[in-house]
Amino acid sequence: MEQTITPENAHQPQLTRWLDPLMLERAAVILKAVAHPARLGVVQLLDQHGELAVCDISEKLGIEPSLLSHHLSNLKLLRLLRTRREGKNIFYAIEEDHLLGLMECIGNCACKF
Amino acid sequence: MEQTITPENAHQPQLTRWLDPLMLERAAVILKAVAHPARLGVVQLLDQHGELAVCDISEKLGIEPSLLSHHLSNLKLLRLLRTRREGKNIFYAIEEDHLLGLMECIGNCACKF
């Protein structure tokens, strides 16, 4: 049932990269990992501050340390964030720079709704 | 527990857009909507072909029409896709162009894992 191509309905693909089924799986895993308001908030905060202790993130986002820790470990497990201990505190920062490109795009998308 | 800013650890935010809590919610909704291998596959196919009937997508992705229909209606509900009926067929196409920017970014991100 595909349309026949004529000059009027000709279509130019815009994606430069073709993702095979395995890549689609991986892409979905990464998207799911950030597809949560709290986790998006974390990424945004870390972009602003570069590095933050868990208690600071907890306070700024109004999320219980325990719940936040679960969210953070999700992101760390996928190597989207990294940690550094300094005394009693553990500082989180963005590890995967492509995350910011993603955030920028989703920002553009979300602002239209 | 925030770090004091000195020239050595100074940090430049990279995001140009600040998303408030409501926007973070919306962004998460959109991300969740695409965060599935089948739905990412649909977006990719539609970028390639411009417009496709459900039976074509079903065949190309190897997904049962019923399940595919559920996925498609998710995406349509959020106005990420649009439809057009022609005879017995219903053609789907990408409605929200920002989707492609998102796909491009997630492609870059996923290829590193």
Added chain:
DNA sequence: ATAACACTTGAACAATCGTTCAAGTGTGGC
């Protein structure tokens, strides 16, 4: 050694999502 702080972990439960199936609507051909 004890206590306080910062954070993590795991189990339990609730909430959401993905999939299947059976029944439904809309369209075109005979």
Added chain:
DNA sequence: GCCACACTTGAACGATTGTTCAAGTGTTAT
């Protein structure tokens, strides 16, 4: 009208996620 095709819908149920709570580890200070 009847049938076949293309697709949608809704209910059911399993699978995955999100959240809470109580108990745990590691660190510093006294």
